[in-house]
Every structure is written in C-alpha cells, then in structure tokens.
Amino acid sequence: MTNKLLLLSVSACALALSACATTPVAEPVSTPAAVEAAPAAPAESAHDALFRLFKESDEAQLGRNPLSAIFRGDMRNADQFGDYISDDYFAGEKAAAEHDLAELAKIDRSALNETDQLAYDVFQFSTKDTLEGLQPQYLNLGKVRPMDHFSGFQTFYPTVSSGDGGIPFKTVQELENGLKRHKGYARYLDAAIERMKQGQAAGVVETKLTVRNMIEQFDNQLKQPVEESPFYGPIRSLSKDIGEADKARLTAAYRDEIANDLYPAMKRVRDYLANDYLASAREGQGLMYMRGGDMLYRRLIRSTTTLDLTPEQIHQTGLSEVARILGEMDKVQKEVGFKGTRAQFFDYLRNDPKFKMKSREALTQGYYDIGKAVDAKLPALFSTIPKTKLEIRPYEPFREKFQAGGSYQQGAPDGSRPGIFYFNAYDLPSRTTPGMTTLYLHEGAPGHHFQISLAQENEALPAFMRFGGNTAYVEGWALYAETLGYDMGFYKDPIQRMGTLDDEMLRAMRLVVDTGIHSKGWTREQAIKYMLDNSSMGKTDATAEVERYIAIPSQAVAYKTGAMTIQRLRAKAQAELGDKFDIKDFHAEVLMTGALPLAILEEKIDRWIAAKKAN
Structure with missing residues (x-):
C-alpha cells in the first residue's frame, strides 16, 4: 500500500545565492600593480x-x-x-x-x-x-475529494500511529512528537471538510457507496474506547526505559488528545458525511458520471500505467486475457478430474471445507510456513537478497473489512523497521487456501518486499529512485513475482496452480472491470457478477475489489499492464540470449535501479541484451 x-527549496536558493556571491578584494592604494585574479573554480x-x-x-x-x-x-x-x-x-x-x-x-x-x-x-x-x-x-x-474508503488518511494514519506501524514511539521525544502530529491530523480532517464543501458547490463529489463506507469506517473507530484506539497503542506498549513521571504525564496527554481532539475531529467528518455530503454524493459509481470524469480517467491511466493507453485498449486486452486464463483453468479442472461445469468447479473451490482455514491462528501459521518454503528457493533466482526483514501479520480488526486480501508496508531503509506483509482474516469462511502462496509471493517475497527493499537499500541510487516509483512497475513486478512460483516448483500441484491462475485472473478481470465501471457505466453489481462468473473468488473478496476500483480509478489496471511488460521482456531476453541468459542477471537488471516507467525499463533491458550478445 x-x-x-x-x-x-530554501536550501537550493541558499546554494544558488552563495554560488553567485563575490567577495570584494581591497586593492592596496600604494601598489599600482594589478592584483592577480584567483584561479577560476573548475566547471x-x-x-x-x-x-x-x-x-x-x-x-x-x-x-x-x-x-x-x-x-x-x-x-x-x-x-x-x-x-x-x-x-x-x-x-x-x-x-x-x-x-x-x-x-x-x-x-x-x-x-x-x-x-x-x-x-x-x-x-x-x-x-x-x-x-x-x-x-x-x-x-x-x-x-475536493481528499479521502475515500480505500486510501484516505482516516485509515492510513491510525495504522501507522499505532506503535506497530511505520512511525516509532520508543522515546519520550518520539511520543511527544506524536501528540503534535495528532493535532495536525485533526486540523487536516477539518480542512478536508472544507475541501468537500467546495466539491459540493462545484458538483465534483464522491459516490454514495464510497461515502457510506467512510461513515462506517469512522463509526468503527469512534466506537472504540480511548484505551482500545490505535492512537493509544504506543501507550499500551511504553518502553521500560521511560521513567514513571514521564509515563504518567504521557499517558494522561494521549488520553486527553484522543478523547478531546482526535475523536471530536473524526466525529465532525463523520457527521458531515452522514448529514450533509451523502445527499450530494453521486449515484453513478464510475468517473464517467462525474463532471470532468472522462478526462480525469484518461489522465489517471497515463499516470498509473506510464503508457498512453485508452480505456478501450485496456478493456479489450482484459477480455483477451480472461479468455486465455479460462482455458488454462479448464485444463486444471480436467487434470483433477472434476466432473461438472466450470461454474460448479468454481463453487467447489469456493466452498469445500478442505480449502478453508479453521481459525485466524491457522491462517497465520499457513503464511509462516509458506514464507519459510519461499525463502529456501530465493537464492536460485536472485543474486541479491534484501537485508530488511519481513514480518507476516493479519490486518487489525478496525480496518480489515475494507482492505484487500493482502498488502505490504515498507520497512525502514536502514533495516531498523521490518517490512510487513498484511493478510486479511475478515470473514474467514470466505477465505480459501489455493491462493495463499501466490498472495505471499506478490505482497511479501520476492514481490513488494524485494522490489521496495532492494531499491531503498541501494545507496548508490539518488533518493527519488530509492524511494519513488510508479504503479505499473511496482505492481507489475509483484504480479510477475507470482509467476515465479512456477520456477520454484510450487504450482506442480494443480490446486495450487489453480490458485495462481485465479490471482492472475483477478488482475485480468481488473482491466475489464475498472474500465467497465469508469468508461462504460458498469454498476457495482454487474462488476461483482463478472468477477464471480470468471473466477473462484468469494463474494466478500469480489465486493471489496469492486468497491476499491470505484474508490481509486485506474490503479487496478496497472498490475497486468506492468506484469505483461516484464514477462514479455524476459521472454525476449531468453529468446535472444539463449545459453547466455541468466535469470539472476535479468532480475538484477529489472530490480536494482528502482521503479522505472515501463518504456524506460524496456530500453534498459534492450541495452542489456545487446551488451550480453556482444560479449
């Protein structure tokens, strides 16, 4: 995520001014000879x-x-x-x-x-x-649309401020910093209300679906007692190095800040959304129903894919990929000997108890086991392994309902904070086991964790390449990483292979559904039905996916676009290099210069292929 x-930049201005300044040289009156000029600085x-x-x-x-x-x-x-x-x-x-x-x-x-x-x-x-x-x-x-139920600060900031997120709360200073930041967050929430009022006046508003989801998110947070709030998490886990006086003072300060600043600010947004904004929100869920939405959607596609593609091009690519993957799924159904229709096979994978985990603890242990198995295979495919550790955790209950099946939170560049693979245990009966391996490969190793960590750890890169990125590359790499399960031997089992085909199908369906919603007028129900008809995913997951596409248009189409580019470049390199092709070298070329726009990545791989052929 x-x-x-x-x-x-003030510092840049200061540097420029200092470079232009000159120091006057006082020439001695009694000496008529010219003063020799100082040597010019090298260009x-x-x-x-x-x-x-x-x-x-x-x-x-x-x-x-x-x-x-x-x-x-x-x-x-x-x-x-x-x-x-x-x-x-x-x-x-x-x-x-x-x-x-x-x-x-x-x-x-x-x-x-x-x-x-x-x-x-x-x-x-x-x-x-x-x-x-x-x-x-x-x-x-x-x-004028500063938040939605998927990517707003109202879910991100409580998570990273919990003491288990990305912000440290180990020292007295760090805890006091947190109190000051919280006041800034409260101010931000009030400013967000003003922005949304501007949107109402201009007729540029969110969907009713998104607004209702946000109201529920705020309700879920506000019903928590102060001591159970994510914002109180740092107090629940205070360092033993903090003295008793500071402990008492900070505990009281956090309790007061949450109860009398954060919660009231959150309630102001919640009440504004419910009592005012919701009535103005739009019924049509695609951007095409918002003023300027068609233009904005084309712009978002350019930004997320880094390519000049039209919604129709993406939609047709999606339909083609869906048809291809369905053919592969039919082969699996035949291989396992399932007698029935494709829809019945999907229902079997959705509902049979053998594909369910009995508890959150069992699901967690399942991901631990997958992580160990993957770790043993990685050295055969990668010449560099990240130094940053990877942790596996379920989403916190306060946010799990509206989250995807999994996500990744980056670690600290110096390795002091691990990367985190989050998985979703909400509505456990709807979760199935065949896709667990591919989800871990995508969100954990060698997906997001490798790509983000290796870039951050490479101090030879400029900061914008270490820490920046684009959706097509970042998500394209993670989707490509799922396919490495074939190289690792995890998909020899047909049910596991069906799991990865299901996840590949998800990304192909996104091309169809995202463009369907935002450029063709598809409804939420129509999009959910399409996903259930063409995969074995559960309705809870399909619903969360579709509501995500409604909230953040175009992001979902970048996955398959990026992955297909990387897969095509690998196939090209293998075909042209033959015995000279080394998978470790290819992965290093793709990964070790940070997240590249797809056209620039292709140019880089072409230069690498030419250099390898010449040697």
Missing part, C-alpha cells in the same frame, strides 16, 4: 550538476512532506503531520516541479554516462507526470 498522495560536471539537483529536490520534498520523511528515517520534522491539502501546498508542489524541470533542462544529457542518463530520464518522466497532475483541470477534480 504504497498513499497509497511540489515552493522553491561543474554534468554528473555533479545532475546529482546536486537530485539532492536539492529530495531535501525540499522531505521538508514539504514530513510523513514521507519519517518513513525514510528522517526525524527532523517528525513533530509535524504536514499539509497535503491547502492551496499553498499544491502551489508549492507545482513550483517545485517546474523548478526541477527547468534545472534539469540546463544539464547536457549527452555528457552523462549510461547510468546517469537513466536517472535523468526517470526524473524527467516522473516530474512531468507530477506536474501534469497539478494542472488546474486535473487538480480541481482531485483536491
């Missing part, structure tokens, strides 16, 4: 200018986005929640992007080596994409 959401190389720009841009970004900085281990502004919603914030983001592109244009790309040219191209692509999203025609459609 990577929120899953640019003012000129800055293209490489040095490029990496200076990267550093200055990153430093400025960390100052504007303190929560991102905390996840990077930068605690200089850890007492701040951040803005993320005001006109000044968006103006600052836009000014930063314009500044960075102007500075980049001053650097001679042809004077850079191949690795630096790659970094140049990624920075240019990403910054242009950011700048496009900040243009008024797009920004005005997004800023």
